[in-house]
Amino acid sequence: MAGALLTTYRTVIRLCGGPLLPALSFLGRLPTAMCQLGTLLLVARTSGSLATAGLVGGALAAGQTVAGPVVGRLADRLGQRPVVLAAALLNACAVAALVVAALGRAPTVPLAALGAAAGASVPQVGPLARTRTVALARRAGAGERTVSAALSLEGTLDEVSFVLGPALVGVAATVAHPAAALLLASVLLAGCASGFALHPTAKAVAPRRAPARTGAAHAGGAGEPYRRRGTVHGLRASAALQGAMFGACQAGITALTEELGAPGQSGLVYAAMGVMSAVAGIAMASVPVSVGLPLRRRVATGAALVLALPLLVVHSLWGLYVVVVVLGSAYAPHLITLFALTERAVPPSRLGESMAFMTSGIIGGQALALTAAGPLAEDSGPAAAFALAVGAAAAACLLALTSRPDTEPPSPAADTGTDTGTDTDAGADTDADADTAVDADTVAVADAVADADTAAGAPGAGEAVPDGTAGKAPAAGSAGRALPDGAGARRVPPDS
Incomplete structure (x- = not known):
């Protein structure tokens, strides 16, 4: 099993064109994990007011929650390269300006x-x-195991960044000053996020112009967009509930460690939970494709609920470590499954926006729960904050049990971003350039993808695929076979 898992992840890395893209994406998302805590520490030190620090930190979280889907939508419409480049440079300047203003003791x-x-x-x-x-995997005709591994890798990178980011801030604040951590974040944004934008694989998600909606497309033939809209909203609600669990646990952990006289342990406890979550995320790629995504979601939320219950009765530091680490094993599987279901429920032309909505839901849920759980823990003790986490877990489990998510890919009519003759010349040229740039890599890795999926036990061409994925193009075994291309399949001429 370990060998098959390693082979699958090697295939994912090859689909990305090598390890550079995952490295750039990891370092590019690291500042997001650094800025929240770094802002709190910097403003608290320079203003001498925790209330001011909380207000500024809350404004940062609110800005990201509200604007995240807008950035994702712009990336879907205009392409990732220009949008990420512009946002990275603006973000680096905004973070640097915040540091300068805080050091200058600017008003609240x-x-x-x-x-x-x-x-x-x-x-x-x-x-x-x-x-x-995901676009690279689909374009290469990858099986569901490889797509799942790609999402598992991304989820693991998220978990590691949210463990390493605050740790870097803590080290920088102790050794130098919180401003140093934010300036480092600014440099990473300008360098690595820009590198992510400029990477050649950006053309795999070329912008698509939405055609005018017709009655059939708007209705999806049988109300498909409306049905899927409810599915997507349910997934976003689950993401917000997962974020609420994070926020409530963070407040409860902080309160309990202070009550036990070891406030410095709170960050380590939370980091331990993140490490276990990352390990569980990596292992998700080994789950058989016969275990459908709805079942995975129900198991993950049920496990989170059961494993969160001991938080209500834990009273020792080592007991807290054990409970929190075990609980962390349910977090990444839940989030990875939610992102996978989102990928199934939305058309490719809206995937960036939908993924950003999911992340915004997590951030918003965490911020709201932290705001509510903090006073609860202060007034009624750590158990009150942990009770909020258990309540969020119960709600997520109930939502998973009662929802009936669509697991088939959207029909072409539902994809309002499908290329048609209504595209502008610029959009058509961009798509053509993207296809030309990516086709060579697609054909080169198609055989490796098929071999890896076969070795790992994934369904091959012509076999039934669980979760309603039948009807997708078969895994490419050689040049000249059909390769998925977002909303449909096209044919690649054989090598000469």
Whole structure:
């Protein structure tokens, strides 16, 4: 099993054109994990007010939550390269300006405005990296195991960034100053996020212009878009509930470690949970494709609920470590499954926006829960904050049990971004350039993808694929076979 898992991840790396893209996407999303805590520490130190620090940090989170889907939508419409480049440079400037203003002891309102600007200009590298990796896998005719591995890899990179980011901030604040952490984040944004934008694989998600909606397309033939809209909203609600679990657990962990006289352990406890979540995320690629996504979602949410219950009765530091680490094993599987279901439920031309919506839901849910759980923990003890986490887990489990997510890919009529004759010349040229640039890599890895999926036990061409994926183009075994291309399949001429 370990060998098959390693082979699958090697295939994902090859689809990305090598390890450079995952490295750039990881370093490009790391500043997002650094800025929240870094802003809190910087403003608290320079202003001497925790209330001001909380207000500025809240403005940053609000800006990211609201503007994230807008950035994703722009990337779908205009292409990832120009949007991520512009956002990365704006974000780097906004973070640097926030540092300068905080060191200059600016009033609260300008600080909050800069915090909101820093949040709103986050380039959304994480969601767009998911979109790009999935597009590369689909374009190469990869099986469901490889697509699942791609999403697992992206989820693991997220988890590691959210563990390493705050740790870097803590080290920088201790050794130098919180401003140093934010300046480092600014440099990473300008360099690595821009590198992610300029990577050749950006052309795999070329912009598509939406045609005018016809009655059939708008209705989806049988109300398909409306049905899928409800599915997508349910997935976003689940993401927000997962974020609420994060926020409530963070407040409860902080309160309990302070109560036990070890406040410095709170970050380590939370990091331990993140490490276990990352390990579980990596292992998700080994789950057989016969275990459908709806079942995975129900198992993950049920496990999160059961494993969260001991939080209500834990009273020791080591007991907290054990409970939180075990609980972390349910987090990444749930999120990875939610992103996979989102990829199934939306057309390719809206995937960047939808992935950004999911991330915004997590961030928004975490911020709201942290705001509510903090006073609860202060007034009634850590168990009250943990009770909020258990409540969020119960709601997520109930939502998973009662929802009936669509697992078939959207029909071409539902994809309002499908290329048609209504595209502008610029859009058509962009798509043609993207196809030309990516085709060579697609054909080169098609055989490796098919071999890896076969070795790992994935269904081959002509076999039944679970979760309603029948009807997709078969895995490419050689040049000249059909390769998926977003909304449909096209043929690649054989090598001469």
